[in-house]
Amino acid sequence: MELELSEEQAFFHETTRKFLIAECPLTAVRALESDPAGFTPEYWRRGAELGWTHLLVPEADGGGSFSEHGLLDLVLVAEEMGRLVSPGPLVPVSVVASALAEAGTADQRAAVLPALVAGETVAAWCGTDPVDAVAQGDGFVLTGVAAPVEAGAQAQHLLVAVRTVDDGDGLTQLLVPADTPGLTVTPMGGLDLVRRFAEVRFDGAIVPASAVLGEVGGAASAVERQLQIAVVLQCAEMVGTADRVFELTLEYLGDRYSFGRPLSSYQALKHRIADDKMWLEACHAAATAAAVAVATRADNAGELVSVAKVWIGPHATELIQDCVQLHGGIGVTWEHDLHLYLRRATVDRVTYGTPEEHAERIATLLLGAA
């Protein structure tokens, strides 16, 4: 998040923070461990009421933001969700809502956005890797597997990129109802206690032309933008987890005594904390730079998104791991909350492109293709 928030943003930030603390503390997160969806419909609907689902959607479609760029408001939510390892399909819903708002026809927007923005439905994004499609009449026949798809089994609509075998290299995006015949969604197991993923299998699913979002064969830049939004949000979330764990650890080192002195008085530990603080501030800086670049559609947005992912992915998880070490044995128990943060940050690190895949994107910018 930016250092300087407007009054409206600060109010929204505070409202979201208070809501999450009151309605979804860590005890509530733990209680959802075996819940199939990982969140309650009521929680998500109330989050939507606060504005979480509105921010990337224009007012004409029932959305609206607090500042000029809704994404800079949305990262406030993502960061707070990281601080409390909150449940809810923030990334996929935001990605699909934004894609619809930017490229959807009036009919598509009217059919899907009102319920999505109201938090009554969920949408999922099948990611950047396309599945195969064959043109058939006005529509397409889809074959292939996308996994892991966040909130795939909770979604009423799935946004999927396809590559048509006979249309050359162009990507096409389709917004497919979850109950389409030939489409099977299978819940997967996962590292996070409340974030659900699914395998989405297309086995000759027939999708009509009315499902095409944007231009046939012309969706590459939209897919890139969706990736950028997803990574910006997960980076903000990782920063939130690391920030909160750092806070807890600093407090713990002050409270805990060994050999008659607080742990925080040992220089070996102080220097570790100083390094962690440096990594943390750099994570904040990288996440904000990426968010601003994507929000303002800067020319180097794709680069700065990958810079953020390459830096934050490994450093946020390493920071949390170091904080586990500084906590001692209690840090590796189920009872202590640290593992909730480590789970979330680790999932964020490896989804929507691993740091290594994002590093390769940067290498391509600097050196050309391998």
Added chain:
Amino acid sequence: MFGDDAVPVDDAVESVDAFRLRARAWLAANMAPYHAGIDHRFVDGRLDDERALQRRLFDGGFAGICFPAEYGGLGLSAEHQLAFTQESMGYDMPFAMNVPTLGILAATLVDYGTHEQKLRHLPAILKGEELWVQFLSEPSGGSDLAGCLTRADRDGDVFVMNGSKIWSSAAYASDYAMCLARTNWDVPKHRGLTMFIVKIHQPGIQVEQIRQVDGSMEFCQEFFDDVAIPAADVVGEIDDGWTVATALLVHERNAVAGGSPYTSGRSSGHEIRSEDDSLTDMVRATGQVGDAHARQLVAEAHVRQRVGTALIGRITQGVSAGKMLPPAGSVMKLFSATNVMRRYEIGLELAGVTAAAWPAGAQGVGRRLGELTLTRQGLSLGGGSNEIQRNIISERLLGMPREFAADREVPYRDVPRGGSAGRS
């Protein structure tokens, strides 16, 4: 200068855009293009060239953009300076004037100098007539800056200075120094120091150049033998030199990080393209473009550079907006230093055996990357070591308990000192 009813109107100050256009035209007409062959380290002849370039800026009305007009500057805003810096990127400029002279010492003089001191030195600095250095560290202890043993004893209108300073940049080719010396041994260490303006080339001062591992001779050690310093050359208050030194260190951190409004034109930290270039050149020259590991390394170096830039922006903004404590500056110093360490390590890994041996006399990128690893720790030691930065971050930024110090609240003459302390 202005009464309540005489607030200057906006159009009295040239707009940044107008200033930028004027600077662009002037630079094109008066300055030579920058090229990679320019060795802008402190080497013979180059400093004289830079003094002349500084004089040209001064005569053209573009020197000291953020310095007070009363002392030869332009009295304009940081935005004007930034515009000029952006416009000047393609030109050969007096780079060496920036740090430490303009960004650190002249800036400290603006804060704490007397009117007479400013009149005497600031216009001369802006004309390129005076190069300045800082005499702070001593051979007896680098990190314990306030544990200074160089003494200045009052004798009528002068102070008599004895002792030694070390790690000053290019003192042999410079004109003046700000020098911290102990003037009171009966109070705890921070309360008995005074900052002096010292003319470097005078009887009683001996300057010796120190040969560094990369062969450079930039750093110096100075020896003071009964040097008489006029009392009028005290900066700030007598025995309150630590206040001045603290301000100086803040300017140093800003200048080194590339965030000073007192420097002009290209300075370290701004040359992202050329840093990337040396690594990508190496990867291409050694046929590693298709090597997945090499690609990851090149990307990592680039990421670190970009994150460093974002971090400097965040902390500079945070401190100036009062949202972060000033010791947060140590976070960017530590980041820059550890970044350099990792970056040079990446350079060595990409260079491979080309860093060890090269055709005799060649100036290839393998040689450069190999030699850089020898000075890898430079930034981790200079301007406050990484260990000191970690103390500052943990104690002053995060409020963790301070390290035990045997010299706290003790008259400095009673503080224990090791065998290597001092020259005698």
